Amino acid sequence: MVLGGSITALFAASILSKSYREVVLVDRDKLIGVTEWRKGAPQTRHINGLLARGHLALEEMFPGITEEMIIGGVPLSDLSGTVRWYFNGKRLKQVRSGLTCVAATRPIMEYHVRRRVEALPNVTFKEHYDIVGLVATPDHSRVIGARIQSNTDGTGEEILHADLVIDATGRGSRTPVWLNSLGYGPIEELGTxxxxxxxxxxxxxxxxxxxxxxxxxxxxxxxxxxxxxxxxxxxxxxxxxxxxxxxxxxxxxxxxxxxxxxxxxxxxxxxxxxxxxxxxxxxxxxxxxxxTMWRRYDKLTRWPEGYLVMGDAVCTPNPVYAQAQTLASLEALALGRHLEDGTPPDPLAFQRDVATIIKPAWEMTTAIDLSFPGVKGRRTWLLRLQHAYMRRLQDAATRDSSITGAFMRTAGLVDPPEALMRPGLIWRVLRSSKAKPAPVKPVRQKSLVR
Structure with a gap:
């Protein structure tokens, strides 16, 4: 059973369908056939995007879906070639790099992915159901289902049993409360x-x-x-x-x-x-x-069998960097690897793999957030050095398109952040950038609209 109807939930359901006889996806909203924003997911009214690595994962899970979306009127973009980037007020030099991604609105992206999941014969959708809580064994060592309730017909709670339950309900996830009631926790939570x-x-x-x-x-x-x-x-x-x-x-x-x-x-x-x-x-x-928020489930030493948490329910990075859907796609592929041997996934091992996926993206974007003086957080000498280097790199990318390409491979989660520290790239950055890039003239406060 997958709790939630998000893109994370759809990714998880597609992976689970290869290993389980039946997969049930439960959500409060109507899902089937929906092409507009959903009340239960207010962020669907805003730009959401798969980064280049997420696009590769999407195609791996749903072969041919890129072509389907293009035929359906969705543009195909190149992250460093057809995207016009401005950093520190200056335009980066563009280069075609093959870092492709589809520019679909969130409802249309969900619609195309949902159609693929709907077509799976062993996946069913329970729409218009609120998720009330988990069901566990008497000793709380295993989650065996969830309590759900229709939000349309006034009927009472019902119990839906499952061998595996996955929380993909997003940032508002009740997992910390549910785990605490079962005797697990506390959950460490990071954020900026x-x-x-x-x-x-x-x-x-x-x-x-x-x-x-x-x-x-x-x-x-x-x-x-x-x-x-x-x-x-x-x-x-x-x-x-x-x-x-x-x-x-x-x-x-x-x-x-x-x-x-x-x-x-x-x-x-x-x-x-x-x-x-x-x-x-x-x-x-x-x-x-x-x-921002990262619930460190990976640091627990005890965890109930039969229960996993994915996507925004674990981590919601700054949405400006468009990482969430890509991280969810990589977590779904990791779930598939945990199911390859035909046995139920080890929950703690899976949560630790999820943390491994999240960590480089989290560290990269947290470092960017801390480049803003008003954002509270600890700035080590190493972080200040990173900020200085990134200013040089972004300045150099206004003159050298190969630096833009390398930068976007990291921003697109194709390459790890360490790739920006390769000696050859550092040399090009130092050669092409100004020692002290001229700052952008700030907008005067009186002209800012509040």
Missing amino acids: KVGLGYASRHYKLDPASDPFGTDHSINPVASPTLPRGAIFTKTDNGKVELTIYGILGDHPPTDPAGFNAFAKTLAAPEIYEAIVNSEPLDDPALYRFPT
Whole structure:
């Protein structure tokens, strides 16, 4: 049984279907046939993306799905070739690198993956069911199912038994509470307060104002001197999608005039020039993300058999870096490896593998978050050295496209962060960058829209 109807849940169900006679996926929402955002998943109104490594994992789980989505009107993008990146206010030099990813809106991505999972003969969906709690053996050594309740017909609780239960319910997961009630824990939780807020809107682009050219996306990244950023991308069915964001409470307004004014302060002026002449398809929607979170289940020494936790229920990194879906896809592939010998997965061994997948991405993005002076956290001399090197690297990438390619291979989780420290790359960075890159002139406070 998979708890939740998220993309993580769908990945898990597809993997489980190869090893179990029956897989049941339980969620509070209607799922089948849905192509719009879901009330139970408010982030589906905003840009979500698979990084390059996640795209490879997606194709491994669902061969041919990329072509299906392209036929269905989803653009294909190259992370360093057709994405226009701005770091510290300056545009990186682009290069085609084969770091492909599909630019689907979250509902459309889920729809295509869900169709594949629906087609599996041993997978069923229980829609419109709230998950009330776990069911365990009397000694609490094994989870044997879950208590669920319909949220449409007023019927009472029912117990659904299962040999294996997976929590894929996202950041709001009740696993810490459930484990505590069974006598497990406490759970160590890490996090960084980033005070992020992002607002999204969709448009029908005016051809006369099209800023993309041969690119698919324009992404000015927030920096310490201008802690605002955006992702402006072509997406499915001829729409363009804009998410603008600010950290430490500097959130974009949701009234159209305020939204546009916020967009006007971005490091990529072509975004504002495009949206003011295009037709909005909806109103801006805001999502607040106060803190990153990593629940360290891998550090427990005791764990009930028959129970696993995946995806955002374990870790929700800063969504600006678009890592969550990719981490979930890699965790699903790890689940498949744990099932290869035909025996139930060892829960603690699996949670430790999940932590191994999360750790490099978490450390990389936490380091970036701590480059903002207002974000609280410990900055060691090594971290300060990393920040200085990254400023040099990003400056060098404005002149040397091979550095952009290497940078995006790491950002896309294809290469580990250590790849950016290879001697040959360090030499190119030092050769191509300025010793002290000129800082971006900060936007004056009085011009910022609160």
